[in-house]
Amino acid sequence: MDYPVIEFSLLGNGMVIGLVAFIHVLISHGVAIGGTAMMVSLEYRAYKTNNKRLDQFARTLSKWVLIVTTTAGAITGVGIWFTTMVITPASIGSLLRIFFWAWFAEWIVFVTEVSLLLLYYYTWDKWKGAKKNIHLRVGYALVGFSWLTAAIITGVLAAKLTPGLWTETLSFWNAFFNPTYVPSLLFRTFIAILLAVSFISIIVKMRVKDNALQQEVFGVFGKWMVVTIPSLLIFGVWYLFKIPEQAYDQVIWSTGMEPLVFTTINILGLAVLIIYALWAIKLPKKVPVILVFIVWAASIGFVGEFEMVRESVRKPYVIYDYLYANGIPASKAEEFSEEGFLENWTFATVDEVTEETKYEAGRILYEAQCLACHSIDGWRSRRAFADRVAGWGEDSLADYIETMHISRPFMPPFVGTEEEREALAHYITSEVDQANGEVAKGGDEQ
Template sequence: MDFPVVEFPWLGNGTVIAIIAIIHVIISHGVAIGATTLMVSMEYTGIKNQNEGLISLARKFSKWVLIITTTVGAITGVGIWFSTTVIQPDSIGSLLRIFFWAWFAEWIVFITEVVLLLVYFYTWDKWTGAKRYIHNRIGWALVFFGWLTAAIITGVLAAKLTPGKWTETLSFWNAFFNPTYLPSLAFRTFIAIVLAIALVSVFIKFFVKDRDLQSDVFKLFGKINLVALPLLLLSGVWYLYKIPAEAYDLIVWSTGMSKKMFDWINIAGLLVFIIFGLWMILKSNKVPFILAIAVFFSSIGFIAEFEMVRESVRKPFIIYDYMYANGILEKDAELYNKEGYLTHSTFAKVKEVTDDNKYEAGEELYKGQCLACHTIDGWRDTRAFANRLDGWTEETIDMYIGQLNEARPFMPPFVGTEEERQALAHFLFKVTEEVNNDSNQAKGADE
């Protein structure tokens, strides 16, 4: 532990980051890129076909794009920075060292995006008639800079799973243009558009009362979806082809579903998208509200699943082949096994295991090597030790920790001396016993 530890005991540290990240991805992809593309496309089609209804709807759209991206989008973006910095400082610190100039460039691009959005929103009345195309070109510039923000961030995110030659060369360019950069960028581009269509369609059905205008909007969305959805599927296959085999094997496991359930849910969700896409093209004037609702929730489910899978399939690493999920560098494991983990842990209150401090030493080891993914008690039974280790003896826990990554290859190996391993087993046994005894007493009192 080179940094102070922050713990969210019941919810779990990973869950906190996941909640913020999922909301941010929905906004950054579905609104900042996808909905902006739809908005500018509506304006362009309206100008081209002299359809004032589409232009007016695009104008209303711009208000909500501005509000959502500069409030929820900005807050959750900062929220990701804050949460990852305090929860996974080793990881975010490494990424900052590798990608400092990329992140610096991304902030400049983001500021440009915000300026263009403000200009776009506040100049609807400036260019009228034949000059409307000037306003629309500003919109397309806005779309490009929104996409460029994602293009930069994708290089950082993709490198966590496939750093490629960076582990050998330590070159920024090897890290940024890593093996999954292009497929990941393509996938995120088309998922942003498909997601936006799914999210926006509900509001079109609910708030646009003019049936002819509804039909015009869905006809446009159908044409865009006809291109975006197949390319989304192709880029998704491309992405899966490029990830490590070990990561591919963890996809179903990372969702917490059985293989059968995983297949059925994803096939059903895909069918909903296909049916919706065809319906918009063939019957744009009669798109059912229930179908729009189904696509809306399916899209949110897909995004949540994608983010969960993307984060989980890297295990046992957080930066593949470089840093384990608990922040320990792979190259330091041998040294810590020889000299001790606590000795090299800056913020550990205990530096050496003795008979008198075995519990305290075990707690420090839990904070440094388990806390990133596990809780003592909490809502996720599969990651809460009070549930997982209930009924285990201290000796069984000790033995299991010793062969942890062999029994479960997706978990980082325990790093430390034999005495430290025994201390961790002692702490987990005692704290599990305490939590379950308290829980049983509470149940008895209720009965």
């Protein structure tokens, strides 16, 4: 808290962070980690079987790994930071204070990773023949360092949901090696392989005309999938057993699906992966195009589900037990409710609620406490007040706000005095009425 507020009304603030983060997850896992591993394992296979065409395919892959990771991959990575910095500054600021040295180490690993990738790409044609061995070793190191980037950042991501002993000791190591660290890291590792296999399969199907080459690549991928599918299951279940009970109860809810739909979709997704693996091993010559696309969609679906669940079930916290999703430290809630929130907020333009300042005070409270997840209007109807509280009236909304964290455990409590709570209800209802009024008017005109 205590920072100025910005609103991205088109997408909604939460969606801006989510969008950049999701693109980054797809690239960092699917291309930087998994893609690199696949590229090097194809080069290794080409070397062992003396297959020139496979070597050339791996070389082409390396060009695309280089282009994608050093543009959209790297920039969306920094982008998660850029977006959180302006949208949820208190959360990212606190995380940086807890995990500074992890991020610093991450920096050194990043620089090494990019240097190795540049070396790997630009020496492909130079280090041939007897020197191919050195090239492969650069490749192994590259795979190791790209995995290490995940090994470090996973400590931070997992700690948001399960800070473990950190909440008693404030120790960096307790926060880093938290209860979900190992299962998340292993789960992410295999998610990376799954994504890479599904991305590259499409490229193979669409761009590689040579049937023998297709067969070689799918053969390698089939083997990878045999290890990947059971690993995903084992580590996924292990992860679920390690998250807090309240979070566990929210898993299915957080996806917005009915339990039956959730189960069916996940089982179907898994079945598709198994079919793909069997097909790639038994009939690598004839992997159907449609299957490749379904696997691609399923793997993106799994990643999206995992990230959405992980980010949703930690609610109402952004750092479990310490910081609420809107950036207010849980410990300050009581103090601010007694003294008044506006009084304590640096960027407040009014510091008490009067008849004249009621609307403005409400606006400030809305921006400071709701905006991190909600919007007045917008396309995400679960988050938009214009849908959620249409026709509620100021008083019932004010009453609801008082106890919403009890009836809806994933909501942080409102922090402020009674007058401030009424001001917030006043602001939201006026804005919602206006938004809905305009929609109705627009509808009439049509």
